Amino acid sequence: MSYTVDRELLPDIKVIGVGGGGGNAVNRMVNANIPGVTFVAVNTDAQALATSDAEMRLRIGEKLTKGLGVGGDPTRGERAAEESRAELEELLNGAEMVFVAAGMGGGTGTGAAPVVAEVAREVGALTIGTVTTPFAWEGMARTRAARGGIDKLREKVDTLISIPNSRLLESCPDEYTMEEAFEMADDVLRQAIQAISNIISQNGAINLDFNDVRTVMSEAGPALLAIGDAEGENRAAEAAKKATSSPLLDQTINGATNVLFNVTHDGNLKLRELDIAARVIAEVVDSTANIIFGTVIDPSVGDSVHMTVIATGFSETQAPTVGLTQSRESKPRPVALELPGISDEEDAELPAFLRRNIRSMNEISANGDREARMAERR
Known part of the structure; x- marks a missing residue:
């Protein structure tokens, strides 16, 4: 049974797409119908904002740029955000x-994102x-600017997930075109954000789930994002293996002390x-890692299983990067994980973090049944 929660009871989650790339990623997320999230486009370019699908839009640096953008200059991007700092504070207050x-x-x-992140943390949000x-073919100047922007952003956020397009x-x-390659990059951002937000917005155990996510992500530093897809007889295990081994890099999530993973399936995934x-x-x-998980049912994935893993809490000697496999575009819908009854013996064999989630879900289902019966009596 799926037990839904009034959106007013959900934590205030905002996704801020900053600049052209961030705005494009937000458009993709809006089209993916991610629940429980408010999407905001922030830009200096009035024309780009006019075509945004975000429900909220903020043009920054109006005096500085006159709505014409910053010409690729991160310094002007930063100045534009500082000019509109009061508007950013008002926008993010309560998040x-x-x-x-x-x-x-x-x-x-590059220039405005660190300022947006700084304001978000100042208002008390997990950021x-x-x-x-x-991409490599975009040139060294752009690569150097990106490196500088990431260095600044890293100091302003709790956790930073950096995805190298190269x-x-x-x-x-x-056969992918340039446009399709950029769309793929946007979709990876979507998957990372959706994996985290679904943990919070599904199942109804809002306070517990949000606190778990805060534990994993708060002041956690660099994060590793790993994605795995598999189908067939051993689909779940194979998807997990692909994700944890980060096949494109000589990097795994070995040593992570905080892990969040999200499983997308067609609704027929067995407990085992x-x-x-x-x-x-x-x-x-x-x-000793703290592990939390969530699930999403998406009938369009068919027999395949899609696994998204976000790992944090690495030692200083480790350098988390991004592990990716080819992803499949989808429009998932979050639901409570419906599990068959299991015996105490079987329950004891499950990992502790899996038992906690199952018990939480069973309590949610029971509460939902009780509320439905009470409503019928009234």
Whole structure:
């Protein structure tokens, strides 16, 4: 049984797309119908804002830019954000979680994103940066600008997920156009944000889930994003293996002390499949790691399983990067994970973090049943 919660009871989650790249990513997220999230486009370019699908839009640096953008200059992007700092504070006031999405290397995204993140943390929001870095063919100047922007942004967020487009390109089919490659980068940002927000917005255990996510992401530093897809007999385990091994990089999530993973499936995923996938992840991270998970049912994925893993809490000697496999565009809908009854014996064999989630879901379902019966009596 799925137990839904009034949106007023959900934490205030905002996704701020800064600049052109961030705005494009927000448009993709809006079209993916991610629930429980408010989307905001922030830009210096009035024309770009006019075509945004975001429900809220803010033009920054009006005096400085006259709505014409910053010409690819990150310094002007930063100045534009500082000019509109009061408007940003008003926009973000009350937010409990803020995602700052941007494409690094341009002017507005690179320069303004750190200011947006700083304001978000000042109002008390858990702040997560999700950014892409330039493709190699975009030139060294853009790459240097991106590096500088990321260095600044890292100091202003709780957690930073940085996705290198050059690595992403390695997983693109040969026939992909430039536009399709950029769309793929936007979609990876969407997957990262949706994996986190679904943990909070689904199942109804709002306070517990949000606190768990805060534990994983608060002041966590660099994060590793890993994505795996698989289908067939051992689909869940194979998806988990692909994600945890980060196949495009010589990097795994080994040693992570905080892990969040989200599983997208067609609704027919068995408890034992989830158990095996969870064990794959638990075996490669730190033995004391805090692990939380969520699920999304998306009938369009068919027989395949899509796994998104976000890992934090690495030691200073480790350098988390991004692991990616080819992703499939989808429009998932979050629901409570419906699990068959299991015996105490079987329950004892499950990983502790999996047992906690199952019990929480069972309590939610029971509460929902009780409320329905009470409503019928009234």
